[in-house]
Amino acid sequence: xxxxxxxxxxxxxxxxxxxxxxxxxxxxxxxxxxxxxxxxxxxxxxxxxxxxxxxxxxxxxxxxxxxxxxxxxxxxxxxxxxxxxxxxxxxxxxxxxxxxxxxxxxxxxxxxxxxxxxxxxxxxxxxxxxxxxxxxxxxxxxxxxxxxxxxxxxxxxxxxxxxxxxxxxxxxxxxxxxxxxxxxxxxxxxxxxxxxxxxxxxxxxxxxxxxxxxxxxxxxxxxxxxxxxxxxxxxxxxxxxxxxxxxxxxxxxxxxxxxxxxxxxxxxxxxxxxxxxxxxxxxxxxxxxxxxxxxxxxxxxxxxxxxxxxxxxxxxxxxxxxxxxxxxxxxxxxxxxxxxxxxxxxxxxxxxxxxxxxxxxxxxxxxxxxxxxxxxxxxxxxxxxxxxxxxxxxxxxxxxx
Amino acid sequence: xxxxxxxxxxxxxxxxxxxxxxxxxxxxxxxxxxxxxxxxxxxxxxxxxxxxxxxxxxxxxxxxxxxxxxxxxxxxxxxxxxxxxxxxxxxxxxxxxxxxxxxxxxxxxxxxxxxxxxxxxxxxxxxxxxxxxxxxxxxxxxxxxxxxxxxxxxxxxxxxxxxxxxxxxxxxxxxxxxxxxxxxxxxxxxxxxxxxxxxxxxxxxxxxxxxxxxxxxxxxxxxxxxxxxxxxxxxxxxxxxxxxxxxxxxxxxxxxxxxxxxxxxxxxxxxxxxxxxxxxxxxxxxxxxxxxxxxxxxxxxxxxxxxxxxxxxxxxxxxxxxxxxxxxxxxxxxxxxxxxxxxxxxxxxx
Numbered sequence: 001x002x003x004x005x006x007x008x009x010x011x012x013x014x015x016x017x018x019x020x021x022x023x024x025x026x027x028x029x030x031x032x033x034x035x036x037x038x039x040x041x042x043x044x045x046x047x048x049x050x051x052x053x054x055x056x057x058x059x060x061x062x063x064x065x066x067x068x069x070x071x072x073x074x075x076x077x078x079x080x081x082x083x084x085x086x087x088x089x090x091x092x093x094x095x096x097x098x099x100x101x102x103x104x105x106x107x108x109x110x111x112x113x114x115x116x117x118x119x120x121x122x123x124x125x126x127x128x129x130x131x132x133x134x135x136x137x138x139x140x141x142x143x144x145x146x147x148x149x150x151x152x153x154x155x156x157x158x159x160x161x162x163x164x165x166x167x168x169x170x171x172x173x174x175x176x177x178x179x180x181x182x183x184x185x186x187x188x189x190x191x192x193x194x195x196x197x198x199x200x201x202x203x204x205x206x207x208x209x210x211x212x213x214x215x216x217x218x219x220x221x222x223x224x225x226x227x228x229x230x231x232x233x234x235x236x237x238x239x240x241x242x243x244x245x246x247x248x249x250x251x252x253x254x255x256x257x258x259x260x261x262x263x264x265x266x267x268x269x270x271x272x273x274x275x276x277x278x279x280x281x282x283x284x285x286x287x288x289x290x291x292x293x294x295x296x297x298x299x300x301x302x303x304x305x306x307x308x309x310x311x312x313x314x315x316x317x318x319x320x321x322x323x324x325x326x327x328x329x330x331x332x333x334x335x336x337x338x339x340x341x342x343x344x345x346x347x348x349x350x351x352x353x354x355x356x357x358x359x360x361x362x363x364x365x366x367x368x369x370x371x372x373x374x375x376x377x378x379x380x381x382x383x384x385x386x387x388x389x390x391x392x393x394x395x396x397x398x399x400x401x
Numbered sequence: 402x403x404x405x406x407x408x409x410x411x412x413x414x415x416x417x418x419x420x421x422x423x424x425x426x427x428x429x430x431x432x433x434x435x436x437x438x439x440x441x442x443x444x445x446x447x448x449x450x451x452x453x454x455x456x457x458x459x460x461x462x463x464x465x466x467x468x469x470x471x472x473x474x475x476x477x478x479x480x481x482x483x484x485x486x487x488x489x490x491x492x493x494x495x496x497x498x499x500x501x502x503x504x505x506x507x508x509x510x511x512x513x514x515x516x517x518x519x520x521x522x523x524x525x526x527x528x529x530x531x532x533x534x535x536x537x538x539x540x541x542x543x544x545x546x547x548x549x550x551x552x553x554x555x556x557x558x559x560x561x562x563x564x565x566x567x568x569x570x571x572x573x574x575x576x577x578x579x580x581x582x583x584x585x586x587x588x589x590x591x592x593x594x595x596x597x598x599x600x601x602x603x604x605x606x607x608x609x610x611x612x613x614x615x616x617x618x619x620x621x622x623x624x625x626x627x628x629x630x631x632x633x634x635x636x637x638x639x640x641x642x643x644x645x646x647x648x649x650x651x652x653x654x655x656x657x658x659x660x661x662x663x664x665x666x667x668x669x670x671x672x673x674x675x676x677x678x679x680x681x682x683x684x685x686x687x688x689x690x691x692x693x694x695x696x697x698x699x700x701x702x703x704x705x706x707x708x709x710x711x712x713x714x715x716x717x718x719x720x721x722x723x724x725x726x727x728x729x730x731x732x733x734x735x736x737x738x739x740x741x742x743x744x745x746x747x748x749x750x751x
Contacts, residue, residue, distance in 0.1 A: 044521050097634065105533065107555070116513050116591070124594040132595060136503070137534075138556045142637050142739050151636040151643075151740075155563060156555040158501070158534035166552060173570065194509075197516045198529030255497070255542045255551035261530045269548060276576065388530065389539020391551060 005175045006400055008242040009087025009230035010340045011079035011186075014327040015051035015223055019082055024344050030353040030372040032326050034210065034221050040193040047205035051223025051328025052191050064147045070108035070134040073143045075333075076188040079226035080144055087230035089182065090148065092240055097152035099180040100141055101171035103163025103187035104156070104332035105387075107137030110190055140188070152180070158332065160387030161292070162253075163187055164227060165335030165395050169251035171231050172395070181236040186336035188226035195331070196222055202261060204296055210329075211356035212293035212322035213300050213364040220294040223328020227336030229343075246343045249380065249396045250281025256390025262298055263386060267305030273392035274310035274382065281380075281396040285314055288351055288376065290342045290383040291366075293322020294329055303384060304364040319376060321354035321369035335385035335393060342381040342397050351376050405569045406750055407625040409486030409612035410702040411478040413585075414689050415449035415605060419481060424706055427714045432688050434603050440590040446597055448588060449605030449690025460544065468531060468540050469505045474608035475537040475585040476544055482610035483545065488579060488620045496549040496577045498568045499538040500560035500584035502693035507589045508532040537585055549577045558668060558735040559633055560584070561609075561697035562743035566631045568613050578618040583610040584698040605690025609698030611705070625705035626747045629730070630655030633743035644742035648676055648734055651744035655730075662746070663724045664713055666700045666733040677732070681721030683713060697735055697743075704731035704747050 012019065015033035016026045026033070036042065037050040058066055059078035066074070084090050112135045118127035134140065141154040157166040164187025171185035199205045199222060206219030237244055254276065256269035263270065278284060292303055308315045323341055330337050341352055351374045360368075380398040385391075410420055415433025417426040433449045436442075451474070456465060459477035468476070483492075512528035530536065535553040542551040550571055554564045561584050568580035585608035596604050613628070632650035636643035652658065665682045668691075685699050692699075707713040711727040729749040736742035 100635075107534075113513060116510065117517060119591065120514065120517060124590065125598070129595060129598055136555070138560075138741070139739070142635065142741070145635060145740075146637045149638070151634070151638065153633050153635050154556075154741075155567070156560075158504075158553045158555050159551075160533055160535050160539075170567070173574065177570070177573070194513055194516065197521050197524055198512070198526070198532075200521055201524045201526040201529055253550040253552075255548050257492075257542045257546045257548045257551075259543065260536065260539050261526075272548070387535070388533055389535045389551065390542060391535065391539070 003176050003178065004234035005172050005231050005248045006234050006237050007229050007245045007343060008232050008237050009083040010245065010343060011082030011228040012337055012340045013053050013056055013075055013079050014225040014337060015053050016327055018056050018078060027323060027326060027341055027344065027352050028350050028373050030355045032355060034328055039191045045200045047207045047219065049221050050191055051221060053224050061147060063149060064143060068130055068133040069143065070111045071190045072108050072188055073134055073140045075190065075226040076140050077144055077147050079228040080184060083228040083230050084148065087242060089230060093150060093182050098150055099152055099171055099174050099183040100144060100154040101167045101183055101185040102141055102156050103167035103336065104137050104189055105158060105160055105163055106189050106192055106195060107140060108135040109192050109194055111135045113194055159391040160389055161331050161334055162385040162387040162391040162393040163332035165385035165393035166253065168229060168336060168339055169253060169393055169395055172248045172251050175231055175233050181233045183231040184228060185231060186226065186228035187333040189224055189331040189333045191222060191224040206295060209356045210295040210325040212295045212324060212354055213361060213366060213368050214357050215359040215361035217295045217297060217300060220296055220324065221328045223330045225330050225333050225337055227333055227340045229339060244400045246346050247398045247400045249398045250277045252276025252280055252394045254392045258390050261388055263302040265302055267302045267309055269390055270303060270306035270386055270392045271309035273394040274306060277394040277396050285311060286318060286380040286382040286396060287378045288345055288381045289318055289320040290338050290381055291320050291322045292384040292386045293324055295324060299386065301363040304366055307366060316365060317367055319351050319369045320366040321352050323352050325355045335383065338383050339395060339397060342383045345378045345381055346397065346399050349375060349378055404616035405572060405613050405628045406616055406619050407611050407705050408614050408619055409482040410625060410705050411481030411610045412699050412702050413474045413478045414607040414699060415451055416688055420702065420706060427688060427716050430716050434690050437593065440593060442593065444597065446593060447603055448593060449603060450588060451607055462544055465540055465544060469508045469587065471505050471585045471587040472537040472540040475541050475583050478608035478610035479541050479545060479581055479583050482581065482612050486612035492545045492547045494549055494577060495547050496568060496571045496580040497538055497542055497547045497551045498564040498580060498582050499553045500564040500694040501534060501553055501555055502557060502560060503586055503592060504534045505532045505536055506587055506592055510589060510591055541583065557737045557741055558693050558697045559741045559743035561694040562631060562745050563633050565745065566633065569628060572615050578615050580613045581610060582613060583608060584694040586692045586695045603690040605692040607692055607695055609695055609702055611701060624750050626708040627750045629746040629748040631745045635741045637740035640736060640738060640740040643740050644734065644736040645676060647742045647744040651746055655746040657730060657746060662730050662732045663726060663728045664707065664731045666704050666731055668735050681724050682719050683717040684719055685717055700733055704733060707731060708747055708749050
């Protein structure tokens with residue numbers, strides 16, 4: 001019999017704020033934190049908006065120095081601090097190995113960018129090597145272990161925008177197979193001009209509002225943040241009297257094998273990930289779909305086809321929404337943050353709205369959640385993540401009964 | 402325990418490409434560490450640079466001719482490894498796990514330089530899409546029609562073993578019968594300069610790939626070996642403990658003792674001397690240079706070949722001499738100062 005894997009803690013940082021409290025109310029109210037970008041001069045770009053975590057400056061650090069830490073480490077550590085505190089698990093895992101499973105697309109790219117700027121200004125030999133201390137992504141994982149005095153093992157996934165879901169899915173599978181009893185998992189990414197310029201060059205950034213699944217959608221807005229979950233094997237959680245927030249029921253992953261930046265328009269690869277997650281969970285449907293929903297014409301049409309392929313006739317009835325117009329596309333953090341928001345939906349029995357949706361699109365025949373504070377009996381949620389390279393990942397979260 | 406068999410392997414390295422060519426190059430003592438030619442460097446510097454490489458020798462698909470060198474190395478190594486595995490060409494139900502340490506350095510640098518010097522309108526979207534960390538894996542999955550899980554795992558040298566562990570986990574989950582594990586790196590002036598300034602020399606580039614199949618699904622009549630055990634650990638407070646625990650867990654999972662190990666393939670910094678005392682040790686890095694996770698995968702391929710052939714070339718031995726008995730069990734281990742360690746045992750497939 002498969003081991004049950006439950007969630008006992010979550011942490012979240014987005015443009016809406018730091019922590020569950022700051023995010024939860026605003027998400028259900030449909031409050032957008034997308035504003036003009038301040039991290040760099042965005043005036044020359046097609047789009048000028050982003051979901052920056054402006055209120056977040058640095059993480060509370062007790063065991064490592066903040067000197068030379070990339071903003072990525074700060075976001076990651078602060079979100080982990082909230083998740084660990086909610087799970088009240090630090091004393092339990094101090095002396096036993098845990099799995100840390102993380103996703104990111106950029107790692108310490110801000111530090112790398114600063115180093116390269118110095119190279120261009122001063123030459124190769126004079127740029128400060130100290131800027132690279134926290135450049136590589138696995139350094140952020142090790143920073144987290146050091147800050148919380150943990151050990152065990154880590155996996156660092158970089159699968160573009162599917163990274164966060166891949167990381168949670170890997171942790172889920174590792175716990176279910178018995179390799180570990182406890183995992184800390186999720187994703188993080190920062191707002192970087194490098195990435196913004198890249199998406200801008202692909203004409204993927206909207207000059208207007210991000211409006212997933214709307215007929216007039218014309219692109220995404222980028223964001224930054226982190227989402228972290230504490231996963232535990234059920235018996236382990238029960239034995240220590242942990243408060244169980246929810247359960248991970250199934251996970252599926254696949255690849256399009258189609259194109260580096262465009263999804264397979266048939267949605268076959270994405271549908272395979274959804275179907276595998278449903279089979280893994282042993283169920284045929286869900287109560288709500290937290291869509292990848294980037295707001296780009298190609299992604300949303302593809303995702304709609306994938307949902308139709310996976311759920312058949314029932315697809316039109318399942319409530320679907322994307323939270324990206326509220327906080328931006330968090331890239332490697334997206335799947336993890338959206339998993340945390342899916343748990344909000346399960347706990348509060350409420351659906352996050354897909355704001356800015358005005359005109360239905362025949363290519364996206366879904367039951368889009370448009371209003372705020374919509375009450376719903378949410379027992380299970382499917383959260384989708386799709387990324388460059390044709391990376392597809394889907395996870396099913398459920399109410400723990 | 403379910404057996405995972407290595408049925409195909411390939412190396413793209415500064416001393417050659419393929420498997421038999423590499424074996425012969427090692428036997429001849431070919432060293433690929435030379436002065437770089439692709440980047441202008443005033444300082445006296447040696448590295449393991451791949452020269453005279455043409456993707457067209459391995460892949461006829463023209464879509465990837467402008468891909469970054471790291472993607473080209475990955476593509477060619479996977480083409481060769483799949484060719485050796487001799488299974489079906491249909492990769493619809495295959496998985497790909499890629500280990501990366503630095504990723505696409507050249508295109509990232511070009512894109513960022515264009516952005517800083519010429520502004521957003523001057524940048525090329527191709528440099529961007531090919532500079533993301535999963536671009537080599539994405540290109541490889543597109544080229545070979547791989548539609549199972551395709552994952553990129555970041556890390557130091559241990560990322561290669563972690564990628565193999567992840568690939569075997571995916572196979573064990575039941576829906577996938579074949580997984581390709583690949584690792585690739587490319588050199589550029591930034592990496593060469595940074596590592597030289599830190600006192601680290603002989604950086605290298607290239608790719609390694611293996612094909613892992615579930616026992617019972619193997620079409621290859623003479624596979625290399627099977628994966629007997631794997632383990633990894635990270636302990637930033639006690640790197641030695643991380644290595645020792647990885648080794649002990651790996652041996653336990655393989656059902657072997659240290660005395661059963663015929664050869665240890667280890668990076669020179671892995672402080673495993675106490676536990677593995679008396680076992681001959683080998684490495685390929687003095688011939689190829691160090692390409693982090695790629696080097697570990699090169700050594701996985703070399704170990705697999707040693708098991709298949711029953712012996713190991715003298716030129717890779719660094720202590721203990723060439724094993725006098727047939728090589729049946731090879732232990733690979735790696736560790737770094739950040740506390741990450743991993744171990745792997747490959748054994749003869751009967």
